[in-house]
Amino acid sequence: MRIRIVVANQAEAAFYDLESRTGEPKFATRLTDPLAHLHDRDLKSDRPGRFSDHALLAPGRRGATAHHGTGGERRPRKHEAELFARQVAEQIERARHNGEFDRLVVMAAPAFLGLLRKVLPDSLRPHLAAEVGKDLVNEPPAKMRAHIPPDVFSELPAAQ
Secondary structure, three states: OOOOOEEOOOOEEEEEOOOOOOEEEEEEEEEEEEHHHHHHEEEEEEEEEEEOOOOOOOOOOOOOOEEEEOOOOOHHHHHHHHHHHHHHOOOOOOOHHOOOOEEEEEEEOOHHHHHHHHHHHHHHHHHEEEEEEOOOOOOOOHHHHOOOOHHHHHOOOOOO
């Protein structure tokens, strides 16, 4: 049984294959998003548009009417994280389609894990062995392995 481990946050994703002989993660590939570390002001050049209410004023009331922004709560960094989550999901789906793994373990920062859940295609659900809500991208594989649920290892063939 081949197990793919994806360790991700909103800036990068590392892909590992679990060695069946040693049970150790072996690095496969990495995706990065260079825009993830930029500030909102660097991702978007200006503020959203604004408009004024044209409602009639109450009798005896003077002054301006209310002004509203049209942009809503759409933060550029959050949008960039959503786009990166889609890239990661596409990479996982490509690997599944190419037969590179049978089971999948996703380890991601909690907020990014939520974004990944939204964009993972239904075709990956049966392959999903575990989800771990921790940001372990910058940790060594040995520390990452300690967070994988033990039942994932029970599915590996015995070492020879």
